[in-house]
Amino acid sequence: MSGVTGTFIPVLIGDPGEVVQAGPVPDCPGNTFTGSLTVTNSNNVEIESNMVGGSVTISDSTLVQLAGNTIKGSAQCTNVTSAMDGDAAPNTVQGSNNCP
């Protein structure tokens, strides 16, 4: 890891796929992740309602919830067992996507 000058991004309110939208804030993701997200050999993975600037790669993991995210890169899942809860919304992926 190299040091990078931080930029604080204030609160973003939102939940993609929310049935009812009220107020002036448009439907937008909650957390912002710049760069890529790589998860391996994990057994409880919840990635929900976020903005991911890079690609998402998940491999060899179980109980994976990947839902409601806006992913600027691709989403690649290998040897993944998904576990969706009742409020799961689809992801918006700009690149290729083979995740369940």
Added chain:
Amino acid sequence: MRRILLAAPAAVIVAAFVTVAPAASAASTCSGGVFTGVNVSGGLVVTGACIYHGSTISGGVTVTSGEGFEIENSSVSGGVADQPGGEFDVDHTLSSDITTGNHSSVSGGIKFAGKDIDLDGRPSPAEQRSRARVPDSSRPSAAQRLSR
């Protein structure tokens, strides 16, 4: 003798540099606790259960094996990486299934090979309730309802 006198100050200078330089570049270590409004620069090594609210951490974060790192309303730059068995939660409490709705940002990427990762951008339950309410201005007035 003169040579010794010249060498002695040089040795002191070198010793001071060797002593100071690593401390200036070393990452901070969190062995556990809840922190609010702190700024960490130069990186952070997590060796306990560490929760940061409204904080800024730069230089990257390493979560050591079996330990937990949670951020709320915070920003991390330099990325987050963990050692096997670690936990990383964003807007989600450690070792639970509770969404907080305190959104955060991480730049520099995330590399996780741990036990549990929760990147939870959903609004908190209270936020969901307030957003689900349709504002009065968007509801039809009594006159509008009667005219229908």
